[in-house]
Amino acid sequence: MSEIVQAMVRLPWEMSRVSVGALLAAMGGEGLLSWRELGEKLRAFELFQGTTAATEEELARAASLDPWSRLWVLEGLGYALRAAGRPLPQGLPEAAAVPLHTGMGLALAVRAVEEVERGRAPREAVQTFAALCADAARPGFAGAAFEGLGLAARTLRPALVPELGRALDGLGADLAARFWHGLGRGLFFVPTNVFPWGSPSDRALDKARREPPHDLGRRNALAGLAWAMTLVDLRHPELLDQFLQRHADLPEPDAFSHGIVSAVLVWAGVSGRDAILDRFLAHRSEAPGLWLARVRRPSEEALAVRLPALLRDGRWEDLFRIL
Amino acid sequence: MADRADLFAPLTRALDEMGRDLGQGIDGAVSRTVQGLGRRDTAQPGTTAGFTADERQILDRVDEYLSRGLDLDRWWRAASSPGAFEDRFELGRTFNEPARSFGFYDTAQVAGRRMPIMGNFQEMFYDFPKSPRADRAAAALWMRDQIREFVLRSFMRVSDFREPEGYAEADVAAGRSRGGALSWCPREDAARKGFGFQQLFYKLAGTGEIGRFPEDRRFAIVDQREIGPRYAWILLKVRIFDFNFTIRPLGPDGPRLVLPLQEDSYLVVSRDFVRDENAPRPDLLGRYGIGYAFIKNPTEGFFAFGPGEFDAAIERIDFEVDTAGTTRVAMVFVANRPERVANLTLDPFDWGLRLTELMSLGTASPVLQPVRDLLTAVSPFRELRFDPVYTYVDLANLLTGGVAARELCISREQLEKEFLVKHFMQHYQTVAGSLATWRLVKDWSDEANLPDWVRHGRSF
Numbered sequence: 001m002s003e004i005v006q007a008m009v010r011l012p013w014e015m016s017r018v019s020v021g022a023l024l025a026a027m028g029g030e031g032l033l034s035w036r037e038l039g040e041k042l043r044a045f046e047l048f049q050g051t052t053a054a055t056e057e058e059l060a061r062a063a064s065l066d067p068w069s070r071l072w073v074l075e076g077l078g079y080a081l082r083a084a085g086r087p088l089p090q091g092l093p094e095a096a097a098v099p100l101h102t103g104m105g106l107a108l109a110v111r112a113v114e115e116v117e118r119g120r121a122p123r124e125a126v127q128t129f130a131a132l133c134a135d136a137a138r139p140g141f142a143g144a145a146f147e148g149l150g151l152a153a154r155t156l157r158p159a160l161v162p163e164l165g166r167a168l169d170g171l172g173a174d175l176a177a178r179f180w181h182g183l184g185r186g187l188f189f190v191p192t193n194v195f196p197w198g199s200p201s202d203r204a205l206d207k208a209r210r211e212p213p214h215d216l217g218r219r220n221a222l223a224g225l226a227w228a229m230t231l232v233d234l235r236h237p238e239l240l241d242q243f244l245q246r247h248a249d250l251p252e253p254d255a256f257s258h259g260i261v262s263a264v265l266v267w268a269g270v271s272g273r274d275a276i277l278d279r280f281l282a283h284r285s286e287a288p289g290l291w292l293a294r295v296r297r298p299s300e301e302a303l304a305v306r307l308p309a310l311l312r313d314g315r316w317e318d319l320f321r322i323l
Numbered sequence: 324m325a326d327r328a329d330l331f332a333p334l335t336r337a338l339d340e341m342g343r344d345l346g347q348g349i350d351g352a353v354s355r356t357v358q359g360l361g362r363r364d365t366a367q368p369g370t371t372a373g374f375t376a377d378e379r380q381i382l383d384r385v386d387e388y389l390s391r392g393l394d395l396d397r398w399w400r401a402a403s404s405p406g407a408f409e410d411r412f413e414l415g416r417t418f419n420e421p422a423r424s425f426g427f428y429d430t431a432q433v434a435g436r437r438m439p440i441m442g443n444f445q446e447m448f449y450d451f452p453k454s455p456r457a458d459r460a461a462a463a464l465w466m467r468d469q470i471r472e473f474v475l476r477s478f479m480r481v482s483d484f485r486e487p488e489g490y491a492e493a494d495v496a497a498g499r500s501r502g503g504a505l506s507w508c509p510r511e512d513a514a515r516k517g518f519g520f521q522q523l524f525y526k527l528a529g530t531g532e533i534g535r536f537p538e539d540r541r542f543a544i545v546d547q548r549e550i551g552p553r554y555a556w557i558l559l560k561v562r563i564f565d566f567n568f569t570i571r572p573l574g575p576d577g578p579r580l581v582l583p584l585q586e587d588s589y590l591v592v593s594r595d596f597v598r599d600e601n602a603p604r605p606d607l608l609g610r611y612g613i614g615y616a617f618i619k620n621p622t623e624g625f626f627a628f629g630p631g632e633f634d635a636a637i638e639r640i641d642f643e644v645d646t647a648g649t650t651r652v653a654m655v656f657v658a659n660r661p662e663r664v665a666n667l668t669l670d671p672f673d674w675g676l677r678l679t680e681l682m683s684l685g686t687a688s689p690v691l692q693p694v695r696d697l698l699t700a701v702s703p704f705r706e707l708r709f710d711p712v713y714t715y716v717d718l719a720n721l722l723t724g725g726v727a728a729r730e731l732c733i734s735r736e737q738l739e740k741e742f743l744v745k746h747f748m749q750h751y752q753t754v755a756g757s758l759a760t761w762r763l764v765k766d767w768s769d770e771a772n773l774p775d776w777v778r779h780g781r782s783f
Contacts, residue, residue: 084374085382085526085533110358115387119634121435128386136531155354158347191353192346210343 034196037239040232041194044072048103051076053084059096067271068235071099074270078103083110087136095270098144098316101137105145108132109152109182113164117157122167130175143178143317150182150224155190165213173216177321180217184208184224184259188232201229201243209251219255219322226259234267235276237283244294245287255322257298262319264299268307269316374535380621381589382524382533385558389591391434391635392616395657396595398431399637403444403655412740414443414747422447426743428660433635440635442657443743447754449642450761451649463648467601467608470650472767474611474642475599479520479544479559480780481760482753520544520780523589524558531555542780547613551594559590559615561630588630590615598641608648612641617658627710628661629742635659640754654750660739664712712738 051058051073058080062073078100081088088100112129116122126149133145153161161183168176187193187204194200208221233239240260250256267277281299285291310316374382402408414426424445431440454462521541526533528551536557545557596614603610617636636658644650716735719727728734764773 083379085531087531111383111386114383118387119434120387124390124435128390154350156351156358158351159344190350192350 033239033242034199036236037201037233038194038196040236040239041189043069044232045189047072048076048079051080053077053080053086055081055089059089059093062096067267067274067276071231071267071270074099075103075106078105079107082107082136088138095272097138097141098266098269101141101144101316102148104136105133105148106152108136108145109148110156112149113152113157113160116160116164122160122163123170126164126167126171126175130171138314140314141317143174144320146175146317147178147182147185147224147320150179150184151186151189152182153179154183154186158190161211162213165217173323174321177216177220177323180212180220181224181227181321183211183217184221184226185228187211187221187225188228199246201239202246205243205247216323219252222250222252222255223259223262223322226256227263228259230260230263231267234263234280237280240295241283241285241287241291244290245285248287248290253294257294258322260295261298261302265302265307265310265319266316268303269310273303374533377621378524381558381618384589384618384621385526385556385591387434388618388635389556389593389616392591392637393593393595394433395431395440395616395635395637396614396639398429398433398440399442399639399655399657402429414445414740414743424747426740426747431657433659438635439660440657441660441739441743442655443747444653444655445747445750446651446653447751449650449652449754449758451647459647463608463644463646466648466650467644469767470642470644471599471609471611473761473764474613475547475597476770477767477773477777478640478757479547479613480542481777482520482757519562520590521560522557523560526555526557528553528555543778544780547592547597548599550592550597556591556593558618559592560587561590562587589618589620591618592616596637596639598639606645608644608646610641610643612639614639614641627663633658638750640750652754654754656743656746656750661735663710664738 047069055077058073058077062070062077065073074096078088080103081100082104088104092100108129112125116125129149130142130146134142137145149164150161153164165176165179168179187207188201190204193204193207204225205222208225209218212218212221229240229243244250264277264281271277281296283291283295310319408427408429410428412426414424422445424443426441426443428439428441430437432438433440450466452459452462452466522536522544523541524533524535525545544559545554550557592613592615596616598610598612598614600610602608615638617630617633617638619633620631636656639653639655641653642650643653713735716727716733716738719731719733728737760777764777766772770778
């Protein structure tokens, strides 16, 4: 029965992607961009969701894929392993560590959110979740795993977000910041911000501004949204470019840029400074000053200074929040 | 004249909030549906580590309910010594055997909140060695060692037992009658008593890996001394045989409603629940025991209380051997006080789904679960529930000004006490039944020569 259900899930995803591809060929302008972004989201989700806990096979499959697809498969592997109650493999490739940990964190976060839904005290659930992340993650990655709590809460149980936020406010700025960062990342993927009418990214931005109850939350939600948007749309920089042009007067530009830069650093950590990243940074925008200020300059600086430090010290969790 | 924008501001805000809530509701419902549809089979080729969605639902609950069980256990350890409870009452009577038993109500800190709890405690004589006066010290030590092996290795394998049955010879051999329900011929059904444990899953202490016990080892419950060093926890399923809950709305001579609480219940055992103590007190040679926390079933059924429906519950069974070798067993059960006994939903969508599941003999459940999740989020009837049992109790007391409770014992407390009595009797029968098994084996430490049915966990 489960194989039938799996096939029933994969078929509509495949059909959706094919349909989106056909529409892209027939459309133009802004509508084209929204549908293109939808296609990227669907593909990313399909890769993530379709990954099993067969570590050796999935690592081999990931190695054979293009860098962008590899990222989602690795995150899916981290999720599947944790969902099966199994730890991340020992001696995992350094380049795979970030997505494996974010996937693992998401699986733990889903469980924590469902426990709160069933009546467990939010503070207790969050503390247990944090302890599990710390226990299961390599040094320097626990915070990356924890960030998945905001994503899990916002996608699966949005009504619990205020309660969880209040519980986290009492546990320190670091955890609270990560939660809202994850929420922002989740806003990019929630169903009401997926379908390509009326500019879904603009809706996500509006929610990232409105849903957090304080500045720390808003800044991190914006950064998280930017993080997700950058990685999903990395192969199509015009998507991010158009978004930035529509929101040239973004109130927290540094927070949004933080998210873009963090995503670029993660990409560089996983795939190295490759052709996709170079093409992204070198994108010829219709507003070159804006692209330079918000994307290229901060990214190049981070690649030159911060990336070596990350590769040396391994504190990748610092990319998953702004304090 | 007030600004028109001011006049409409509250309405606009309300509409905004409704829109936001609706949007978030859609996000959650659709996301959960997609998650449920895409739940992956995590089987790795060549291993037995694949779990179904139903199994993962149980496994996902282990940490939470183990934590709650440990909270209750800590409460019991603190409360049991002084013996002070908010309310303590006599529970159960035994004759011919020295025993101590009582029920109690109290409040405990569980899962970060104050939880009203109830429970029962009973202590009874189990056995003593019969030996010449000169050998009594050696006999007491022998008894201690035997009890230790029996309790920690074999008790959970033999805790269900089959009652001896008398029968009259029939012209037709039992089981060969073709009359079905009309036949009066004796049947071969076994009347089981006690607790039937099966071990399903484990978590390894070292790697944290979760695995499934092989089918042929389900009843051979692991030596409890392996929990901690080898297993972080084990997850069991227990069926409490012959656990029927009887309600007599019109008194003891009137018609009665028998609720057969035959549902399997999931349990988790961790190191904290295993007692393996040599000389814990000057008057004791040893104290050895088993225990577990109950896990609440993930799917809601008709019964809102009972095995599989506790918000938090534990059971401990400890055997103490004193310096003379006399062995006593102490049993304690603690659980949350029920808020409902029965769970009749008034949601027609839910009825429709249950009917579909029933008609499909359960095969449609995996496909229907995401639909159920979606309807749970949007159905306006989802919170409408009705407990016919407590509603009757509350109505009876409302109409009689409390006379029903004071004079006729129609009260929630009475139902709770009857439940505790039932539980008390079940444990009494389990321990009393185990005595025959205990006496049947000459040497519980000689594992190689234990009867097959003890080693494999199938009672006779």
